[in-house]
Amino acid sequence: MAERASAVIVGASGGIGAAFEAVLVEEGGFEVVHGFARSRSGAQHLDLLDEESIAAAAAHVARGPQPRLVIVATGILHETGRAPEKALRELDAGWLAKVHAVNAIGPALVAKHFLPLLPRSGRGVFAALSARVGSISDNHLGGWHGYRASKAALNMLVRTLAIEEKRRNDRTIVVALHPGTVDTALSRPFQGHVQPGRLFDTERAALQLLDVIEDLKAPDSGKLFDYEGKEIPF
Template sequence: MSKDAPASAVIVGASGGIGAALETALVDEGAFAAVHGFARSRSGAQHLDLLDEASIAAAAAHVAQGPAPTLVIVATGLLHEGEHGPEKALRDLDPAWLAQVHAVNAIGPALVAKHFLPIMPRSGRTVFAALSARVGSISDNRLGGWHGYRASKAALNMLIRTIAIEDRRRNDRSIVVTLHPGTVDTALSRPFQANVPAGKLFDPERAALQLLDVVEGIRVIDTGKMFDFEGVEVAF
């Protein structure tokens, strides 16, 4: 993906199923001078907690010491945790859980953009991508439910579109998008895989390669949009 000056790539959420597979795939490709993987569970220079802006800033400062990143992917998401999960009805809404889901799914990636976009090159093609979900599409919502997850991913989509407009003023070749990876066999989706059609449950390694293919194919004109794992635009 980097054909000119040495560049680096960044994966936030590198301890998760998709994030780990993305990190491995990028290292194996060998197209970048460095591949930085960050996660809340990692220590030292590889630690990044989406709920702690100082850790995000420290991670960006660490990356800035080497080749500038031309690819940043935020491969994180929160759907369920402990007794909390996607709401089936309005009566299930819990304000603390709603706040936590938005903090991880929308605010955290936006803060990553706040600190990482300024250290990306000011010229040439760059890609900043965050994993979203088709259920975050307002126009595609026909079933209801999953209030917090839907709303947080819709918020992420809006933040990314707004960030994309601003970042084009910094670099007119900047691409800022959200990506829908499909249903991937990870801890996030495991409780909800029973009704996934045959052939539509992807292992993390396949999902990572599909997403990297999409990243390779998107154009500058596509900034601010969401694309699925086949490179098809998903309407907001």
């Protein structure tokens, strides 16, 4: 990475986000690693449902070394009393709105405020955690309506943002990343169905995705990649 470069992790209090932050701090390469989360206070506070907090976080980053890596490591699949929908009859307008707000609208607003901070020349990366189940072409089981739809929306936003960003800097890479099944609170209720060797701890997941990011090239912008660097069709 270039001298005086910084990295940004949005969702740094979550399992994968915290691992991203720890690995980037430990491995170096960035003068500053900014970790933002809803649960953090002061300059490290960022709530995806509050655009003012996103703008304030971006302004804080803008006062330091220029960011060359922004990772949005956030997402919601379930919460207390609310599981992913298994059938049409379980659809609820309020829950659909919340899932889209966190999984698609929030990352889009982060891009709105943070993409302009990336270099106007040279390599910069904006990556958002998505999911294979957000691939329309890969949907063969149905169910999980809100989560699938919100991640599909995120994938489309990534594609659209990549096209626009290319006009500003054709070396910026905007991508969606599928981390696989990671041992976090998000996946815990569903880990019983995971094949042996396919449940990753958070540090391994972060390292795998950072390796993927490191290998990305400008033509990869606007696409969805899994933890092995394989493209997942939208």
